[in-house]
Amino acid sequence: MSINGFLQVQDLSLHFRTLQGIVQAVDDVSLTLGKGRTLAILGESGCGKSSLAKAILRLLPRNVQAYRGRIVLDGLDTMSLPEERFRKEVRWTKIALVPQAAQNALNPVVKISEQIAEPLLVHRRVGQKSEALERAREAARVVGIPADFLERYPFELSGGMRQRAAIAMALASRPDLVVLDEPTSALDVLTQANLMNVFKEIKRAFGTTFILITHDIATASELADDVAVMYAGQIVEQAPASEFYHAPRHPYSQKLMASVPTLREEKSPEFIPGQPPSLIDPPQGCRFADRCPARFSRCAAAPPVVELSPGHTVKCWLYEEGYHGH
Amino acid sequence: MDTDALLQVKDLYTWFELRRWGFARVGYVRAVDGVSFELYPGETVAVVGESGSGKSTLAKTILGLYRPTRGEIYFAGKPVHQMKAAGLKEYRAKVGYVQQDPFGALPPFMNVRRILEEPLIVHGVRDRVEREQRIHRALEDVKLVPVEDYLSKFPHQLSGGQQQRLVIARAILLEPRMIVADEPVSMLDVSVRVEILELLRKIQQEYNLGIIYITHDLSTVRHFSHRILVMYGGKVVERARARDLVRNPQHPYTQALLAALSDPRAENAHTLKPVPPGEPPSLLNPPPGCRFHPRCPVRIEGLCEREAPPEVETPQGAGHKALCWLYHERGEKKEEVAM
Numbered sequence: 001m002s003i004n005g006f007l008q009v010q011d012l013s014l015h016f017r018t019l020q021g022i023v024q025a026v027d028d029v030s031l032t033l034g035k036g037r038t039l040a041i042l043g044e045s046g047c048g049k050s051s052l053a054k055a056i057l058r059l060l061p062r063n064v065q066a067y068r069g070r071i072v073l074d075g076l077d078t079m080s081l082p083e084e085r086f087r088k089e090v091r092w093t094k095i096a097l098v099p100q101a102a103q104n105a106l107n108p109v110v111k112i113s114e115q116i117a118e119p120l121l122v123h124r125r126v127g128q129k130s131e132a133l134e135r136a137r138e139a140a141r142v143v144g145i146p147a148d149f150l151e152r153y154p155f156e157l158s159g160g161m162r163q164r165a166a167i168a169m170a171l172a173s174r175p176d177l178v179v180l181d182e183p184t185s186a187l188d189v190l191t192q193a194n195l196m197n198v199f200k201e202i203k204r205a206f207g208t209t210f211i212l213i214t215h216d217i218a219t220a221s222e223l224a225d226d227v228a229v230m231y232a233g234q235i236v237e238q239a240p241a242s243e244f245y246h247a248p249r250h251p252y253s254q255k256l257m258a259s260v261p262t263l264r265e266e267k268s269p270e271f272i273p274g275q276p277p278s279l280i281d282p283p284q285g286c287r288f289a290d291r292c293p294a295r296f297s298r299c300a301a302a303p304p305v306v307e308l309s310p311g312h313t314v315k316c317w318l319y320e321e322g323y324h325g326h
Numbered sequence: 327m328d329t330d331a332l333l334q335v336k337d338l339y340t341w342f343e344l345r346r347w348g349f350a351r352v353g354y355v356r357a358v359d360g361v362s363f364e365l366y367p368g369e370t371v372a373v374v375g376e377s378g379s380g381k382s383t384l385a386k387t388i389l390g391l392y393r394p395t396r397g398e399i400y401f402a403g404k405p406v407h408q409m410k411a412a413g414l415k416e417y418r419a420k421v422g423y424v425q426q427d428p429f430g431a432l433p434p435f436m437n438v439r440r441i442l443e444e445p446l447i448v449h450g451v452r453d454r455v456e457r458e459q460r461i462h463r464a465l466e467d468v469k470l471v472p473v474e475d476y477l478s479k480f481p482h483q484l485s486g487g488q489q490q491r492l493v494i495a496r497a498i499l500l501e502p503r504m505i506v507a508d509e510p511v512s513m514l515d516v517s518v519r520v521e522i523l524e525l526l527r528k529i530q531q532e533y534n535l536g537i538i539y540i541t542h543d544l545s546t547v548r549h550f551s552h553r554i555l556v557m558y559g560g561k562v563v564e565r566a567r568a569r570d571l572v573r574n575p576q577h578p579y580t581q582a583l584l585a586a587l588s589d590p591r592a593e594n595a596h597t598l599k600p601v602p603p604g605e606p607p608s609l610l611n612p613p614p615g616c617r618f619h620p621r622c623p624v625r626i627e628g629l630c631e632r633e634a635p636p637e638v639e640t641p642q643g644a645g646h647k648a649l650c651w652l653y654h655e656r657g658e659k660k661e662e663v664a665m
């Protein structure tokens with residue numbers, strides 16, 4: 001794994017305490033992301049992808065049992081910072097989040113312009129309110145909110161426009177890294193396509209680094225430079241998008257890709273039989289083994305992370321030395 | 327009248343009255359605005375549209391949950407739009423409903439057996455043994471097996487896919503002839519969606535069911551329906567056999583919708599998607615003329631913004647129709663004038 005990434009996550013774990021036991025939502029996750037690139041984290045519900053976003057932003061609920069590992073953003077070891085410094089120096093200034101269903105999380109009684117400006121004032125990015133509103137207007141323009149919409153309230157806007165407001169809020173403080181958690185999944189097809197265009201333009205114009213968390217493999221391909229596939233709290237494959245979409249290597253990635261109904265190809269989609277394991281006391285060996293068509297004796301032990309080519313890693317015994325050709 | 331059709335919807339309008347202060351009528355939300363189609367036994371008709379296109383209102387009107395403002399619905403030749411309570415009860419036993427959010431559709435305080443027993447009791451199946459047999463058969467049909475393992479479980483103990491299968495079991499319990507499925511898989515994971523849709527298809531083949539599949543997702547529709555109706559602003563703007571519609575969309579709106587959908591390919595990241603400007607029309611004050619004209623890239627000035635287009639057969643033939651002036655002789659003439 002290269003060590004000159006802009007964002008580096010090493011052996012990150014986030015476990016929650018619940019009545020049923022300890023949930024290993026994120027388990028020994030390592031990632032590298034270059035500046036100006038977009039990493040799509042793909043996975044199904046309950047695989048831990050949103051917990052990973054929360055772990056990166058250190059937005060932790062009270063029932064955390066373990067939070068360990070290393071996160072280095074642009075040379076700064078963020079996990080070693082005390083909470084107060086993290087809040088002031090990292091959260092929302094260096095890393096911003098567009099949470100899931102953000103379009104429904106806006107304050108109904110505050111005008112759009114003031115909502116976009118608020119984090120700037122709270123995080124003391126600017127001193128004057130007028131300056132904050134100016135920055136808000138600029139951010140709104142970037143995401144394509146018409147100027148006269150800024151003086152409206154959230155209920156007067158469509159879902160797509162509200163989502164743009166939430167994105168403008170994240171962009172206004174000019175963060176180095178923006179984490180998008182399912183940014184388009186509740187929106188209509190055309191609105192979705194529109195927003196993906198907005199992200200592409202932001203990326204091109206400002207070189208913003210994105211982490212895109214989604215279950216939608218097809219939409220992710222619109223923005224991703226790199227892809228990481230999560231399954232049961234672990235990353236099972238990380239690859240450049242060009243390699244991943246051409247030929248995913250992990251059996252789960254392959255199955256997941258085959259389950260996507262395509263519009264322009266003839267093949268019929270397939271489903272993955274079975275269910276992911278519980279994250280309370282997950283299996284010792286490969287967590288996908290139960291559903292894997294290619295499992296063999298070694299899968300009872302935890303698989304190693306194998307580097308197939310620069311930047312392309314797979315957590316699977318099939319690719320271990322001596323097993324090539326499977 | 328077509329006697330083979332299971333369901334016939336003729337020029338259906340469902341409008342909602344909008345009042346201010348409780349009595350002053352402000353206007354109508356024209357959710358379904360003149361929709362006609364037929365559904366045959368063993369056939370799946372998909373109704374595709376974005377939010378606010380009227381597709382769910384259409385489903386609920388067909389189910390008898392809303393009274394149509396105007397128009398006719400015939401189920402196996404019987405007029406649904408004229409039915410009173412007793413007739414509707416009988417009708418609803420023959421029509422299954424699969425909702426979008428399985429968890430919301432299942433009462434959290436009832437276990438699987440209670441959930442499935444209730445409709446049987448409501449519809450007068452008195453014999454306990456028979457009820458038990460029918461519950462078993464429905465659960466086997468949706469592959470919730472071994473049945474004994476599921477009977478005493480509560481909805482929260484089931485996964486999303488299992489919950490949706492339970493909803494389907496409930497829908498087929500009374501041996502319906504038609505199922506209305508409103509976004510049956512949009513809340514589920516990709517890897518489970520296909521499983522549920524295949525299950526519906528299998529049940530359809532076994533019982534020769536007619537299915538109305540309401541969705542916003544064109545990519546699943548192609549694989550799981552026979553015919554597609556595309557709705558926009560309360561109207562059906564295009565209809566065709568599933569494959570024809572996806573391969574050769576004729577209405578500019580359908581073309582835009584298909585162009586906006588991505589297949590999973592890395593190349594997508596290099597180009598911007600063509601997206602028509604603006605937003606779907608308000609159903610309270612729809613634009614005059616064609617409802618898509620403010621966003622349409624090929625609108626004919628002087629015609630599309632003035633007169634509502636009729637439904638015309640497109641050059642594709644085979645029942646491929648579009649609500650668009652482009653395929654009407656008046657539109658063709660205008661085009662020549664414009665050139």
